[in-house]
Amino acid sequence: MRNIRLKVSYDGTNYHGFQRQDATHGPTIQGTLEEVWARLVDEEISLAMAGRTDKGVHALGQVVNFTTSARIPEEKIPKAINSLLPRDIRILKADCVPDTFNARWSAKWKRYDYQVDNNPIPNVFNRLYAYHEPIPMNVTKMQKAASFLEGFHNFKTFAAAGGTSKTFERTIYRCQVKEDQRLVRVSCVGDGFLYHMVRIIVGTLMDVGKGRIHPDEIPEIIASQKRERARVIARAQGLTLVHVNYTDDSPFDVFQDLVE
Structure with a gap:
């Protein structure tokens, strides 16, 4: 298992905030990212996020992390995920971090x-x-x-x-x-x-x-x-x-x- 960190940029206009919610509320950034990863490697993940942005809030440098058993090299993750994401969400960077890293609690x-x-x-x-x-x-x-x-x-x-x-x-x-x-x-x-x-x-x-x-x-x-x-x-x-x-x-x- 690897702990993967992603740097994410998004326009929050069309999303009901970052955090995953019931589908009746509308799409969320977290839900969209997790669904795309499942389509990409057939694996369910749960993202930890640096900040829970609200509906309509944007991000230039949101950070998330998740553990995965998928073998896709981290340097290829941004291109792979971006090919399936809507145009208002982009993965800017991916890297492998220590198991102790948490996007929220590790932030300075x-x-x-x-x-x-x-x-x-x-x-x-x-x-x-x-x-x-x-x-x-x-x-x-x-x-x-x-x-x-x-x-x-x-x-x-x-x-x-x-x-x-x-x-x-x-x-x-x-x-x-x-x-x-x-x-x-x-x-x-x-x-x-x-x-x-x-x-x-x-x-x-x-x-x-x-x-x-x-x-x-x-x-x-x-x-x-x-x-x-x-x-x-x-x-x-x-x-x-x-x-x-x-x-x-x-x-x-x-x-x-x-x-x-």
């Missing part, structure tokens, strides 16, 4: 990006990958608010109901807001994220940008540990899982755009 840190189209009229080419917000946002205030989210905190305020995490303490290494021609990007890099945490952070920062929350209120909102203090959950289509890291490399060494 992850990066998520969220895009907001802040133009009065939305760009049609961003409609699947950015949330349209026509109300002008003050990016400078959003940047100041984002800086308060960095560090080790109890993020219970930013955790939606329905999550399975038993603790709410997480470290955010970088929470960055950048803007280019009214396309606002929020990048969150951390050692782990709670259910809907990034989307709640983005919703809160958008409220800051629209003047509904003052940036200096963020520390108190975090300390309150009250979900009602950060009520807005940003829409799914603006969110992308960019990268999952399994080495001791710093996020700032991997991504130069995170360094001011």
Whole structure:
């Protein structure tokens, strides 16, 4: 038996999230990958995933792993699977990893990006990958608010109901807001994220940008540990899982755009 790791990219628009669900809900990324593997080598597998992305969320660098007795060389796996996958899912890389490796529990840190189209009229080419917000946002205030989210905190305020995490303490290494021609990007890099945490952070920062929350209120909102203090959950289509890291490399060494 080999433990195979896959790096996966997908457009989540047409899927009911990553995690396998009852067929009545519609197709999922996990279900699609497992079905294709069964067609390819006549073997049932169960994927472990780095992040359980929701319906409509995308990924540039999702990571999964599974054990297999199939003999197909790992260097040939991407081409073989991609030949059977729909065009909105691609396997970017496959390698053999130690038996102790788990895509979720072995991860050191992850990066998520969220895009907001802040133009009065939305760009049609961003409609699947950015949330349209026509109300002008003050990016400078959003940047100041984002800086308060960095560090080790109890993020219970930013955790939606329905999550399975038993603790709410997480470290955010970088929470960055950048803007280019009214396309606002929020990048969150951390050692782990709670259910809907990034989307709640983005919703809160958008409220800051629209003047509904003052940036200096963020520390108190975090300390309150009250979900009602950060009520807005940003829409799914603006969110992308960019990268999952399994080495001791710093996020700032991997991504130069995170360094001011």
